[in-house]
Amino acid sequence: MEEVQLPKSLEAVLVAIAAEDLRAGGKQRKTMLVGHSLGGWTMFAHSILYPNPQSPPSPGESLRSHVAGIYAIAPFLGIAAETAPSSVVVAVGKLIRRIKPDFPIEKAVQGKVFDHPDVDAEFYSDPQTYHGKIRCSTGLSLLRMTSFIQSHEGAVVVASLAIPVRVVHGDADRVCSASNSVEFVKKMSHVGEGKRKRECEIWEGYEHVMFGYGWDETDDRHREMRLRVLKDLHDWMVEQSSSG
Structure with missing residues (x-):
């Protein structure tokens, strides 16, 4: 499937970062992945294609990614009814x-x-x-991408990584299906280490662009919505960092 070039490219970037860490004489760092929409699909597809990224490579082993957590914002795990083709x-x-x-x-x-x-x-x-x-061609590729990510095996692979996963999605999203996000995380909850959280929250009133920006200083509603997303992401990152 040609669409897997996106997660393959992500792996190439993560491996390049690891190589730079080692070249500088340090240790390979853990990486938290954060993505929105198609970026969310890319993160989960990456975890399916590279199903053991939660630990650094052993001495002599080829470099590979070391993902320590995934935070997805309105991920492309399915097409919303308002957008899905007949x-x-x-x-x-x-x-x-x-x-x-x-x-x-x-x-x-x-x-x-x-x-x-x-x-x-x-x-x-x-x-x-x-x-x-x-x-x-583009539309049919997107449909194949949703089929790839929605498979039960895909959710099981991601959950088996024993890394924390958090998904936030708006109930007013007319592009990516919020219900598919809920279902995907629900499938994940049945496998993997219980101590690793797999969460999905649906936020009322949020559309696909959850980082709504204001057009003037009086646009308080979009500013508050944007700050809520940023605070949630910040708090999650701090929690994962403190938990090791």
């Missing part, structure tokens, strides 16, 4: 992909990531972003 669109997309894989077929997430109108205005005014409908 079975007809999927079937048509598979047919079109054979002849024209870059054919734009579905509107997808446009207008659904955040509740402030300036978000879309900024998106469409940026000349470096793609403003069209999602292409057949």
Whole structure:
């Protein structure tokens, strides 16, 4: 599956960091992974592809990552109902992909990531972003990615790593499915070391962009929501650091 290039690239970065640690005469550091949306998918897919990252390599063993925890923000573990394509669109997309894989077929997430109108205005005014409908090949790749991550075996592999996992997701997310986050963490709770927390919290009123930023000094609501996410992440990182 070509989509696994993302977690493979993450592993390459983590190994490069480890090599630099050792080159500088230090020990390989533990790494906490934090990711949002597709970044969340990449972290969990990485843990599935590299299923033993919780301990440093033995002497003489090839360098590999040493992940000590995962914090996922609105991860892409499933497509929200408001964005998911119909079975007809999927079937048509598979047919079109054979002849024209870059054919734009579905509107997808446009207008659904955040509740402030300036978000879309900024998106469409940026000349470096793609403003069209999602292409057949891209859309089908995203569907394969959700199938890969939703498998029960995937959740078991992540849980068996014996590392803490925390997922926060908004109940108003119209891009990534909050219920899939809940289900994935629930599957994880049945295996692995009990002392390692696997948590999933669904936060009321949060959309896909959970770091809502304010457009002026009076936008207190978005500021409070953003600070809540940052505080939760900070507190979790401190907790993991103090627990060793």
